[in-house]
Every structure is written in C-alpha cells, then in structure tokens.
Amino acid sequence: MSNKKKTLIIGASENPERYANKAFHSLTQHGHPLVMLANKEGKIDEVIIHKGFPNVEELDTITLYINPKNQEPYYDYLISLKPKRIIFNPGTENPVLEAKAMHHGIEAVEACTLVLLSIGAY
Numbered sequence: 001m002s003n004k005k006k007t008l009i010i011g012a013s014e015n016p017e018r019y020a021n022k023a024f025h026s027l028t029q030h031g032h033p034l035v036m037l038a039n040k041e042g043k044i045d046e047v048i049i050h051k052g053f054p055n056v057e058e059l060d061t062i063t064l065y066i067n068p069k070n071q072e073p074y075y076d077y078l079i080s081l082k083p084k085r086i087i088f089n090p091g092t093e094n095p096v097l098e099a100k101a102m103h104h105g106i107e108a109v110e111a112c113t114l115v116l117l118s119i120g121a122y
Contacts, residue, residue, distance in 0.1 A: 011065030
C-alpha cells in the first residue's frame, strides 16, 4: 500500500508500556511518516519528540493520547494544522474538540490507532 499518511502523535512517550509508544512502532512498521509531540522533549529510536506547537506541513492524521482536559491548550493549534482527521483513542474522547474539528471539515474518529492499523483500516 503506497498510501502513507503523515501522522502527528500527541502525547508521545519514550515509555514502551504507553500506547502512544506502541502506536509509534506500529505506524513506523506500516511506513507512515511521523511527527511526535508531548509536554516534554525526548526521542524514540531516532525520532525526536517535540514540545510546544511545531509547524507540520501536509498532515493527514492526528492521533491523540492525552486526556480531554490536557487537549484544551491544543484546540486552535490542531485545527490550524488542517489534518484530514483526528483519531480519539480510548480515553481521549472529547465532544468539544470533535465538534470543532467537524465544523472545520476535519473528520473526528473515535477509534484505536493500533486496531485500525492491525485490521488495515488506517
């Protein structure tokens, strides 16, 4: 499949036990280009975890791994990136952000990134 989707992981983690870290590895194995963002800088393999609001061009998907309360500071930033969709992984569901996304023509998907990848539906 040549349809690679540039993905921004919000809530990236160096901890291999975290789902964001598992998603990083699965997305990488599937060949999707990644940008990672968290509240502290770090690195998984050789990919930098950014802090703040980096400029990301031609973004397809944002996948969330932070709870709704921690998403609030990112609302305007996420919308400004104009992704095609935002995936709300279990525990990140947020009706406010979902409504904002849909208002701007961004698909809001309540799903698990790992499951979507495993069944070929990413």
